[in-house]
Amino acid sequence: MPPFPPADHGVPPTVSTPEFVGRDRDMEALRDAASRHPAIVLIEGEAGIGKSRLLQEWLATDGPRRGPALLSVCPPLRESLTLGPIVDAFRGVTMPFADLELTGLAGVLRPLFPEWSADLPPTPEPLGDARASRHRLFRALDELIHALDVSLLVLEDAHWADDVTLEFLLFLTSRLPSGGPSVVISYRPDEVDAGSLLLRLTSRLPAGVTQARIAPAPLSREDTATLVSSMLGGSAVSTEFTEFLQERTDGLPVALEESVRLMWDRADITVRDGQWSRRELSELLIPPTVRDCTRERVGRLSPTARQVLRAVATLAEPSSDATIAATADLAPSECRAGIAEAAGAAVLHDDGRDLWRFRHRLAAEAVYEEIARTERADLHLRAGRALESVRPLPAARLAHHFRAAGETELWTRYSERAAEHAMASGDHTTAVVLLEDLLSAADLAPPDLARVARTAGVFALSRREPLDDVYHRLIATLRAVLDSPELSARQKAEIRNPLGRLLIIAGEAKAALAELEQAVANLDHDPTEAARAMTYLGWAYAGPWPARTHARWLQRAAVITAAITSPADRLNLAGNRAAALLMLGEEEAWQVIGGLPLDGATSSERLDLARIHTNIGTGALIWGRHADAERHLIVATGLADTEQAARLRYNAEIEQANLAWHTGRWKGLAERGTALAATDRDRPTIYLATVRLAARLAAAAGRDRAAEEQFHLVLEEASRLGAVDDTMEPAAALARLRLAVGDAGQALRTTDRPMETLRAKGVWVWGTDLVPVRVAAYLSAGRPDDARRLTAQFERGLRNRSAPGPRAALAVCRAHLVAAAGEHTRAADAYARAARAWSALPRPYDAMLARERQAGELLAAGRADAGRELLAGQYESLFRLGARGDADRVAQRLRELGAEVPRLWRGGRKGYGDQLSPRELDVVRLVATGKTNREISRILAKSPATVDQQLRAAMRKLKVTSRTALAVTAVETGVLPAERTGARPT
Template structure:
């Protein structure tokens, strides 16, 4: 039976039973919400978002759901966010996982990836695999912790991970939770609670899209209605409250359970007030309710409560006693008194504080200024004496005292500690506070801004406000050019990563100029990056100029790492990527080095070379370069690059025509890399669209193409999906719609001079222009393509050029057109791509059909055999249609006996199994809808089945 655990610094997820909560209150007014949460967490993997104002009962709802699930054998772990958390990377999640031990069966198989958590979970170190040689960069640590968290939760499943008060989470924690939510293991639920009114921007840093197969519940918790408040009162008082009492309780609390409960504690202690609610005698605000609860306390207990409000976080008894300046005897009695009256609660063994942040804030705000100041000083001295000192809390108390100089010292120390342990989120929070400080010197301001830019560059998503703050600092008079350049370069990289397209490029180019004098290596790398970006609107000439500047800088400095980075980026720039010298340059990349950056550069070079080889039709080189990139990336601890490099062998199954193996390989890739950013974009996205269209699933194909194009319309790898969308419009006899999709892609093709890439864009654009009657545009494309590929090694582009030439010749010289199409076919076969070769053969047969019908029929028959083997039913059906048009005089063979499906009926049955409608079948097989209806009826009759049964069997 799974057990429940409690996260360090969090509330116990099982503290509240159905009948009574932590202070004796029944669970009322949330029955529907509880059912919804339990239902969602039963259908795991599941993500549950619970938002609501402070005190509305989010924690209680989660605790109730955990109790129900615990009775069904589902464990839970809990972590919470806090504004004064000490530095710990991904702290709230680590807090929760620290208590997962009781949920791990003795025979639990814990994946090797979980070893990355061993240093962060010392109490579980004996259960976890040894930590790997982790990557040093924050992004690498994030990936390692993500994989380890998944592995540990998988071992503990069924389990629910809850993180409360996410509005206080740092950016790194948000990013970890975003990635985790995007690929939860089976059997795992994730619950996130937050205050909507205190959450600026997306909860997890960027919009969360529910992954297929994951349950999502987004629940906004409302205040209790009057009837629920009355039931709450009855459970606390033991008797049904009078109508007057119920009315007063509801008016005072406005349905907020936290305030109603505080009133009910008072009523339970003063029975007369239950009959005469006016004896409560306090206004409706929580602050005054708490004041009424605190008033009867003894002097020592009162002092202890005030000290707890200033300490601000759950604390040990000793710290609270010393902060209140109480003896052990006084303090022990005072603490018992405060607990007995529910002013303070026990959060964990020897950890005491207010039941809710609002309660502590209410007490704190009610303290007179001199009293607050004395308490802050006393707490500060006590905390400073601890070993190690809690630096974030020290900074908090010195700031509250107005001691800017000491606050800066503690804040900087806390920042250094946070960065040392990889907690970029806490560092960024403190750096923002420093930037808001008036009177900082230019040097201090620049240093803080540079550090903040560094910290936020590795977190989920920098806000516009942060970017604006950095821009204001960049504009500060007197800032050193190199510092300004570093900050501006970070801004550019953040925008480039966050927004895509040309975002950040202007900042990066300007930064390179500012850096060149004092930091030429940084300047060269910056220029090389923007020269080789695969997105954006910069022209080929602009990119070439940036690369030339980078190379010129490299020539005058002695920096092997910078030289390697610049030259590797040069490999992927056009037209260098299709140069015959690329294999030699790849062979010269270092494979062994003590410098991890050099190995990182080599893996990037190998990975990019494999991708470009696919793009230009050099398929024979792809496997070796990709496999070496994967092996070296795994050895060097670069899992992010392994994700990209592992996709290219999958694509080879597609290009080589092994479409059944392609299905298997793609499924395995999804399983191995559930968070891969390229699974449904770029080349993989386009390939899935092409296969879906060929198999007769035009709707699925369109969706895949649109999704890929929608990622970034200025990205090079969106071009094949643009071509795929246009092909669907051409199949629907709508060349105008096709051109609407193609126009921006063609502009990008020209602007970037992407001529070596074989993305089907050129022949599709030429065919579309001809169908629209714009022969001049078609001819210009073919001419420019020839000029742009001269002297380059790009056999795929050469085959596409022959297709485009043939399209221009069809109308006036069909025999010459057929020859051009045949050359395209031969080119594709030489590369090893049977699918485009078969389509080229179809074009050749169509062009030569009238002149030599027998040769055309033979070519079509061969193409049909290839397409049938691939499962490309749409293309095979179109070829059969052409074949029938060549010679209708041949007698047909005998009809198939009843109960045996003809080849055509087998195609129809396959489409029915995939849920296709008659209209879809007609379009896929080039039939009229009426003919499709006859085939469907015959299939269902011969198989003695129904559409639904076929569809269910096909799942």
């Protein structure tokens, strides 16, 4: 290339592709990481920063050396294609699948690779659970990757990937320590939603794998000058021109390249004194964005090339000559000429698979925005027609194109098909978004409107995400659909049924009851769904109905269930009814439970039974029937493990942790709760359960401030979610903290609303924690009549119920009343009875607290020796259990009585001196990954105050004064291994 063009021309005959500049450090980091297989490399940066160019240069100069590579790009579709990028990555594979030694598991790949169906094993039996199906699909893809000996998987623009693709990447990378391909992923951080799974992939990298995070920076002025010079014959670029471009483009390589090309097209640059310079400012209108640059450049191409570019922009992803030709309405030869012209102008790029795309995404957007709306509809229609011949059928893309074309019938057909495919892959959110979009934007005929609305509601019930905008939008849309006068009462009932259950999730219990009640009135044609709606009406969540109303609905459901012939439906309804009866405190529940199987004949039955037995375990805990609870939770865990249903197992493990708390098995319980919170943080019920567990332990340990913060959080969130039964314990715990400091008024105010709910619902088995503390608060406030009335009401509510937990609480209430009357000997006997009742469950912590009160009454009755001996026994028992705060209180009382208090530190938590404790080490690990105190508090289920305290202790021990210094020192001193750190602490 000559140093600069001949002087009589003033500009070069053409503009060259820019050299690869300013990326030496990034390239070295990429090479270094890739050379230490297996590796995970994350390339992050804004659009146009040069991520793709970095990958292209690396692949061209180094590339995979162990085996084949899989390369793919995530297209920016309105709704991402489920697993589309992963499927596309295999299209370059030339080895026949028949030559691979694949197991029968690979049969699930047939729908993804129909062109290889003849070479794949038969399709295995479908699983009844989408999550299990998705896990099996992931395993099959992983097997295929290993069979092909793939050494590298490159995925560009992962910010546009669907959730299932991201879940597969999480699955794949988690297995890398045991072998697999290196993974290189590029993405734009500014286009990643806060709830995206991509954040997990970028923040929770596995140990034992080479890890690198590369973030190309904007080009410096020197690199800008070099890049521009390389495009313009190699001559120098003036300082003024360099600064002008740097100011206008901020050193963004794509913006620089496009600006230079446009300026060359307009003859707005020239050679002066051997340097490239721009003309006078008054003569030059430099577009401020790449979009403007692209529009003007494209305008200089031939009509055929522009039509090709409009087609490619409409298609919005790499496409073949034939697809582009059909979309552009051009003959194949004309299309190829247009593609060649656009490629020669460096607007289009061949991705190596004979598929064409814009070199830059922003350029595609600029071209698309310039298309007249009337022409857009024609382009999308032709694109849809062309893609209908593609296999496997790209349903989501077809829905996108036919929507833009105004073809409602085809839009509906392919949206429903895409939603079904997404559901089968476990991507419930995409399925719901597709259908909600259809409902809210399309003018559907009544039959289509009813069908799509019902399906959207049912699909939404399978979502595992917490309450979010997807739920709120769909609820609003379904309500609007119900206002349609064209729908029949039956059609509306089929929509109200799932809507009512969605309203339960949204915490709108009263509205949920109204929708479900209306649905039941018109579901005679579908007994199973009618019984299901009645069962939901029988759940005692928030709302105005008392227990007897819920019980009547459950009785109606039982009558209908008896006539249902489907074994799976009968099992589901019976299990749900049993759990609902338990929550209502109905003795009949145990008869229904006795008829439930412990195992299922099919995968779907086992999954259903795992959920049912977990719910029964939860209800048995409320009743205080701990042996029953443990038995059902063991069954649930075994079934969940058999079906590899991780989330169902987490549900059972949470209840097992609750059981461990009640039965006094506290060793390691805090760590179990923390692990459960970190494993499944997306669901509010799981998170709140772990916070409640941490709050219990904090209160018992005497960390009142942390306990109060955590119990407040649980109380507020449970109230917001409408889980009224879950408000009883936190309100009671907060009231106990108020009573401990003599604030009976606040204790009563804290328990007012839960007490109103308990009385209104009449489900007195919920009162185990709440009623005793309410009675104590009444007595402390000088309201003994209220205390007696509440105790009598509690007793009536528990009549004829084998609920040992609430009955033990009733014994405590009676003891409180006797103690308040000053009958100390009788009160001591009453507290002893309560302690025996608690011990029989067993619930040892509450038994110890009852015996502490018994000791106090013995002392008040003048039996000093017996009181001190019993008190000393409780001190040791509380200390050994882990209730150090209570033990300290008892120790102080013993000292006041002149008794010697033994030191019991041998079995207690050891001191760590200048070393970090395990809890401080957990905090340091998370600080080193860039987490804030508030984020750490949520992950570890601790209060922000506790996290701050442990952070300061760690900084003091490591003799540092900043979070950054803490992370660095922890690595340098070996406290943390180097690979455990990630983002710089803030």
